[in-house]
Amino acid sequence: MKRFLSQFLAGIMVFTMVVSVSSIVKATQPQHNQVRLCHHTEGGHYNNITVDDDAVFQQGHDQHQGGQDIIPPFDYYVWEVTGSHLECPNGYYDYGNPTQCRKWHGNHWDYANKITVDDHDWVLHHYAGKNWDAAGQVIWNNDCEVPPVDLCTNLEGIQAEMPQGYEDPDQDKVCTEIPVDLCCNLEGIQAEMPQGYEDPDQDKICTEIPPVDLCSNLEGNQETMPQGYEDPDQDKVCTEIQEPTDLCKNIEGIQTEIPKGYEDPNQDGVCTETTPSPSPSPSPSTHHASLGTKVSPQVLGTTAPSPSAEPLPVSGADINYDWVYYFLIIVSLMATYYLKVRGWQKIKI
Numbered sequence: 001m002k003r004f005l006s007q008f009l010a011g012i013m014v015f016t017m018v019v020s021v022s023s024i025v026k027a028t029q030p031q032h033n034q035v036r037l038c039h040h041t042e043g044g045h046y047n048n049i050t051v052d053d054d055a056v057f058q059q060g061h062d063q064h065q066g067g068q069d070i071i072p073p074f075d076y077y078v079w080e081v082t083g084s085h086l087e088c089p090n091g092y093y094d095y096g097n098p099t100q101c102r103k104w105h106g107n108h109w110d111y112a113n114k115i116t117v118d119d120h121d122w123v124l125h126h127y128a129g130k131n132w133d134a135a136g137q138v139i140w141n142n143d144c145e146v147p148p149v150d151l152c153t154n155l156e157g158i159q160a161e162m163p164q165g166y167e168d169p170d171q172d173k174v175c176t177e178i179p180v181d182l183c184c185n186l187e188g189i190q191a192e193m194p195q196g197y198e199d200p201d202q203d204k205i206c207t208e209i210p211p212v213d214l215c216s217n218l219e220g221n222q223e224t225m226p227q228g229y230e231d232p233d234q235d236k237v238c239t240e241i242q243e244p245t246d247l248c249k250n251i252e253g254i255q256t257e258i259p260k261g262y263e264d265p266n267q268d269g270v271c272t273e274t275t276p277s278p279s280p281s282p283s284p285s286t287h288h289a290s291l292g293t294k295v296s297p298q299v300l301g302t303t304a305p306s307p308s309a310e311p312l313p314v315s316g317a318d319i320n321y322d323w324v325y326y327f328l329i330i331v332s333l334m335a336t337y338y339l340k341v342r343g344w345q346k347i348k349i
Helices: 002-027 053-058 134-141 321-348
Strands: 034-040 046-052 074-087 100-105 108-113 115-127
Touching: 034 053, 034 134, 046 053, 053 074
Parallel strands: none
Antiparallel strands: 034 046, 074 115, 100 108
16 A cells, blocks of 8 residues: 555656656747847958847847947847745655645655745747937948948038038038138139239239229329320220311301301401402403493494493402403494494485
8 A cells, every 4th residue: 555655656757757857848848039230350350140139148249349249129038037936855755735745755745845946938028129229220221231321411412521621610501602702812802803912823812903994095093084184996095086177167067178258367267258259340451342232333433432341240250351342342343344344324214
């Protein structure tokens, strides 16, 4: 009987051990997570690697290179104490007493106090990540390649270096153009060339532009055309403006020529009307007959009355009087002959 009881108790202990081992095996089943992280190198770059979640802690990635690895958050399990219970020492079994165990030894029972045993299980934990800020996430999302830093967020594109001619005075990545001083020797910043200045040597030393001499043939610099001068050929050779001479200052307007019917007898620019010269009257001794003279018939032996001369209204300046006088003499002789020869014959009849 005693032998049977010992075997029975041994069977119960084996069964209890099998159940305990089975529980431990089941507790080891949680799957490990694979974690992709950016492994920092001595050169300041990152390697894109994937490790088991245990490697983050067991292989030191959490503290690698002074904690410069970039590790995303993840969940992981840890086999740890979750509590405790009382068990019988090895070889003893529980017979219902809360604090004691016993076993059959020869012909009597041996008793022993129960011992405290820790309970273990896989406990879920959360890792918050390492260097998982905005900059770290940008690198991790870029396959662990460090993207160029945009120094000027207000300019189009990524400015990995400060663009030439720009500055970031407030260190807020808002870049502004550096004002260019075109004339370092002048007070203030000359963003544009001041009027009247030039930089002939392109060294930002500005000098006043010398005044333009409009008349190089005249003494001094003529910045404006001197009064009374002109440059007709546009060659900077200036000549005096020749105003037209007024020959008759007492007549309205500028008289560049003596008006018809006027003269300047004193050559003083005061013109007077010319007086028309009278036509010359013929002298009896020259036997000249006046133009338009009426001739009356003359009886032989009588003296003809002297004719009255009425000059024709012909300008004397337009007629050659010598020929006119000769013509009148011939006509007068022919008329006298006609009257003497033919005229008196008709009268006698």
